[in-house]
Amino acid sequence: MTALDIPAGSPFGPENLPYGVFSVGGDGPRVGVRVGDSVVDLAVALGSGVFAAPTLNPFMAQGFERWVAVREQVTALIAGDVPDRAVHPVAGVRLHLPFEVADYVDFYASEHHASNVGRLFRPDAEPLLPNWKHLPVGYHGRAGTVLVSGTDIVRPSGQRKAPGDALPSFGPSTRLDIEAELGFVVGTGTPLNTPVPVDEFARHVFGAVLLNDWSARDIQAWEYVPLGPNLGKSFATSISPWVVPILALEAARVPLPGQTDPEPLPYLRESRSWGLDIDLAVEWNGEEVSRPPYREMYWSPAQMLAHMTVNGASSRTGDLYGSGTISGPAKNQRGAFLELTWGGQEPVTVKGEERSFLLDGDEVVITATAPGANGGRIGFGEVRGRILPAR
Amino acid sequence: MTALDIPAGSPFGPENLPYGVFSVGGDGPRVGVRVGDSVVDLAVALGSGVFAAPTLNPFMAQGFERWVAVREQVTALIAGDVPDRAVHPVAGVRLHLPFEVADYVDFYASEHHASNVGRLFRPDAEPLLPNWKHLPVGYHGRAGTVLVSGTDIVRPSGQRKAPGDALPSFGPSTRLDIEAELGFVVGTGTPLNTPVPVDEFARHVFGAVLLNDWSARDIQAWEYVPLGPNLGKSFATSISPWVVPILALEAARVPLPGQTDPEPLPYLRESRSWGLDIDLAVEWNGEEVSRPPYREMYWSPAQMLAHMTVNGASSRTGDLYGSGTISGPAKNQRGAFLELTWGGQEPVTVKGEERSFLLDGDEVVITATAPGANGGRIGFGEVRGRILPAR
Numbered sequence: 001m002t003a004l005d006i007p008a009g010s011p012f013g014p015e016n017l018p019y020g021v022f023s024v025g026g027d028g029p030r031v032g033v034r035v036g037d038s039v040v041d042l043a044v045a046l047g048s049g050v051f052a053a054p055t056l057n058p059f060m061a062q063g064f065e066r067w068v069a070v071r072e073q074v075t076a077l078i079a080g081d082v083p084d085r086a087v088h089p090v091a092g093v094r095l096h097l098p099f100e101v102a103d104y105v106d107f108y109a110s111e112h113h114a115s116n117v118g119r120l121f122r123p124d125a126e127p128l129l130p131n132w133k134h135l136p137v138g139y140h141g142r143a144g145t146v147l148v149s150g151t152d153i154v155r156p157s158g159q160r161k162a163p164g165d166a167l168p169s170f171g172p173s174t175r176l177d178i179e180a181e182l183g184f185v186v187g188t189g190t191p192l193n194t195p196v197p198v199d200e201f202a203r204h205v206f207g208a209v210l211l212n213d214w215s216a217r218d219i220q221a222w223e224y225v226p227l228g229p230n231l232g233k234s235f236a237t238s239i240s241p242w243v244v245p246i247l248a249l250e251a252a253r254v255p256l257p258g259q260t261d262p263e264p265l266p267y268l269r270e271s272r273s274w275g276l277d278i279d280l281a282v283e284w285n286g287e288e289v290s291r292p293p294y295r296e297m298y299w300s301p302a303q304m305l306a307h308m309t310v311n312g313a314s315s316r317t318g319d320l321y322g323s324g325t326i327s328g329p330a331k332n333q334r335g336a337f338l339e340l341t342w343g344g345q346e347p348v349t350v351k352g353e354e355r356s357f358l359l360d361g362d363e364v365v366i367t368a369t370a371p372g373a374n375g376g377r378i379g380f381g382e383v384r385g386r387i388l389p390a391r
Numbered sequence: 392m393t394a395l396d397i398p399a400g401s402p403f404g405p406e407n408l409p410y411g412v413f414s415v416g417g418d419g420p421r422v423g424v425r426v427g428d429s430v431v432d433l434a435v436a437l438g439s440g441v442f443a444a445p446t447l448n449p450f451m452a453q454g455f456e457r458w459v460a461v462r463e464q465v466t467a468l469i470a471g472d473v474p475d476r477a478v479h480p481v482a483g484v485r486l487h488l489p490f491e492v493a494d495y496v497d498f499y500a501s502e503h504h505a506s507n508v509g510r511l512f513r514p515d516a517e518p519l520l521p522n523w524k525h526l527p528v529g530y531h532g533r534a535g536t537v538l539v540s541g542t543d544i545v546r547p548s549g550q551r552k553a554p555g556d557a558l559p560s561f562g563p564s565t566r567l568d569i570e571a572e573l574g575f576v577v578g579t580g581t582p583l584n585t586p587v588p589v590d591e592f593a594r595h596v597f598g599a600v601l602l603n604d605w606s607a608r609d610i611q612a613w614e615y616v617p618l619g620p621n622l623g624k625s626f627a628t629s630i631s632p633w634v635v636p637i638l639a640l641e642a643a644r645v646p647l648p649g650q651t652d653p654e655p656l657p658y659l660r661e662s663r664s665w666g667l668d669i670d671l672a673v674e675w676n677g678e679e680v681s682r683p684p685y686r687e688m689y690w691s692p693a694q695m696l697a698h699m700t701v702n703g704a705s706s707r708t709g710d711l712y713g714s715g716t717i718s719g720p721a722k723n724q725r726g727a728f729l730e731l732t733w734g735g736q737e738p739v740t741v742k743g744e745e746r747s748f749l750l751d752g753d754e755v756v757i758t759a760t761a762p763g764a765n766g767g768r769i770g771f772g773e774v775r776g777r778i779l780p781a782r
Contacts, residue, residue, distance in 0.1 A: 102534070102535055103533050103534055103535050104531075105621075108618060118617075121617070122617075129616050129617060131550075131552075131559070131613055131614055131616065134550060134558075134559050135550050135559075135613075135614060137614065137617075137618055137621075138618065138621055139530065139531070139618040139619045139620075139621055140495075140530070140531035140532055140533055140621070140625070141531055142494055142531055142704060143493070143494055143534070144493055144494050144704070144705055144706070144707045144710070145583070145704050145705055154583070154584045154703050156702040156703050157701065157702060157703070158701060158702045159522075159525060159526050159656065161521075161522075167525075167653065168522070168525050168526075168656070169656075170656045170657070170658060192536070192545070192626075192627075193545045193782050216702070219702065222522055222526075223522060223526060223528065224617070224618075224619075225520050225522065226509075226512070226513075226520060226528075226615070226619070227499060227528055227529065227530040227615075227619040227620065228530045228615075228617070228618040228619020228620075229530075229618065229619075230496075230528075230529055230530055230531070231698070231699070231701070231702040231704070232702075234531070234699075234702060234704045235583075235702045235703045235704050236583075236703075262558065265550065265559070265560075265561045266561070267561060307622070308622075308625075310548065310549060310561075310622070311547040311548060311549045311607070311610065311622040311623075311625065311626045312545050312547050312548070312626045312627075312782070313533060313535070313536050313622070313625045313626050314535055314536055315535070316535045319535070391584050391703070
């Protein structure tokens with residue numbers, strides 16, 4: 001038995017307690033909690049078989065009361081001595097995709113991002129389309145290509161047509177981009193024709209991850225009318241391995257910045273808003289190029305879930321939904337290189353080189369922190385990916 | 392032991408042999424093959440545990456050679472005497488969703504449909520967008536709301552804004568529609584960065600089903616820019632319970648009707664086309680209102696799969712993709728009521744009443760047949776759904 005050593009100021013202190021799936025050596029993947037620089041094996045520490053599973057899904061499906069109870073158990077556990085065989089240094093474990101993704105939906109909830117993209121993709125029209133302030137616009141993405149942080153990203157090929165070309169051609173994307181987002185994972189699903197009221201978000205959504213919605217802008221620009229993005233996005237979406245519980249985000253709650261003109265329809269009105277004061281940072285080859293502020297997002301994750309189910313659609317344990325690119329009003333707060341470099345016309349300097357889109361060998365790391373209980377800060381860890389050449 | 396009685400001219404003769412998942416009484420769901428008016432329990436008849444599963448996924452994952460071998464075994468089996476306890480009258484079984492859906496993608500492969508919708512949704516522009524003849528346009532839909540035929544459809548509610556309204560309002564859809572489609576299910580998935588060549592379609596796709604992509608046109612019209620349809624579609628997609636093997640569709644293969652101007656890019660060029668001569672019929676409250684011809688489709692299902700994976704996206708056992716609405720050139724060949732009634736401006740007569748979109752209590756049944764081996768016709772059964780009032 002050992003007392004866990006939690007470094008002072010660790011973003012993985014007792015206010016956080018994010019869940020992940022890890023393995024050591026040849027053992028099968030299982031559920032752990034990150035505490036400081038350690039991973040606590042919950043099947044060993046708490047003796048419950050649900051944590052011996054290779055995904056968080058069985059635990060998440062047990063529901064809100066159980067999430068609260070386990071969080072209390074873990075809090076008590078790490079305050080005292082923990083069995084040695086339940087503790088692994090995080091540097092010595094392999095981290096896996098933490099949950100099996102059911103459906104994946106990506107929203108478009110930043111007014112700054114949607115306006116910037118509107119100006120870039122439709123320069124002759126109003127940047128925001130008429131529906132944008134009335135509903136959280138979103139679309140379904142490919143669940144099967146959600147990957148854990150650290151998975152290399154092979155540059156996608158596809159059809160793209162430059163404005164001056166008469167015909168499309170096939171080849172590797174030349175405008176490969178990132179989108180810095182948060183992802184939210186549903187723990188407790190709902191049957192058909194049972195919309196989730198906007199104020200019941202925290203009873204249904206288990207936690208949040210960092211999400212990088214890799215985007216091939218040239219493929220996307222050619223394909224996306226009229227049914228939306230497909231191959232420009234479907235090759236890969238990376239998420240961080242640690243799922244930060246919604247229960248750990250109470251101290252991060254802030255009002256939303258807008259929604260007064262127009263006011264949202266009643267099913268989207270929150271009693272108390274789920275705006276979140278989370279600071280992201282985007283590193284490109286080790287140099288920080290952007291600090292997207294989540295508190296600037298127009299729509300809350302509670303509104304997204306209420307919207308997604310208001311038509312009677314069911315939800316399932318493992319449903320993942322992304323916030324859409326997080327961009328603030330300032331240039332260095334933009335969460336996609338498309339915006340940061342204004343479509344490639346205003347390159348940024350990365351390690352002394354002028355850069356617009358991603359080159360082979362580039363690596364992007366997105367991190368985030370938020371206020372935690374007791375005045376400290378909690379961390380989301382990172383979502384990391386490196387670009388390999390097209391095959 | 393009994394010889395199976397197959398009625399003369401049955402669409403479920405030995406050339407078809409579609410697979411489904413059925414249950415009898417309180418027993419758990421298992422895999423069966425439809426023969427005439429009987430269901431043959433494959434776990435009992437062939438003694439393989441893979442058929443005792445509640446979905447086709449484990450069998451489909453065994454791959455092409457195994458699909459061929461089992462089809463030969465079943466063909467031999469039903470030519471002789473079949474154990475009595477393996478045979479159930481189809482009228483006495485319950486049919487379930489035949490496979491667990493991994494990702495669901497819906498295409499838009501009918502030139503007649505895409506042109507009609509373009510004229511209706513964008514009256515001042517070219518009906519076909521510039522990309523349409525270069526790639527099979529498609530988007531991801533909601534896998535979790537794919538339902539088996541016979542499941543009632545509750546009218547969805549959502550935001551919709553009529554052209555004359557200043558603001559959107561919330562309420563039940565008043566323009567609820569169908570889309571008559573075929574769906575294709577992937578049996579053998581592919582890892583990341585391993586595109587499926589267009590000529591390897593039949594090694595990867597296990598079978599085809601009828602698919603009704605229920606669509607709330609008022610919700611869709613308001614939400615769909617710029618990221619495509621979402622809540623207008625995500626409430627329900629119905630499929631037929633019998634999966635017709637691709638192996639049974641050889642006799643239905645026909646050339647595609649177009650693709651000369653422009654010629655598709657090399658990754659979309661088939662050595663021998665997977666155009667399919669399948670005749671659909673749409674019944675509205677028991678009256679046939681349309682006969683959509685699948686042979687008119689511009690893009691083949693082999694091209695759809697090649698396109699979907701050419702960017703490096705993986706595919707999984709249970710991936711389902713829809714063809715998009717099947718419409719022919721004639722008015723009575725249109726596979727959506729939006730087109731059939733020209734946006735509601737030209738109602739059709741159904742059982743003596745003028746009708747445009749679906750009313751509560753309406754029932755829609757889509758059926759299809761195709762040429763089989765030996766000169767007969769094979770059937771897809773039906774996909775059926777009835778509209779219940781909004782909750």
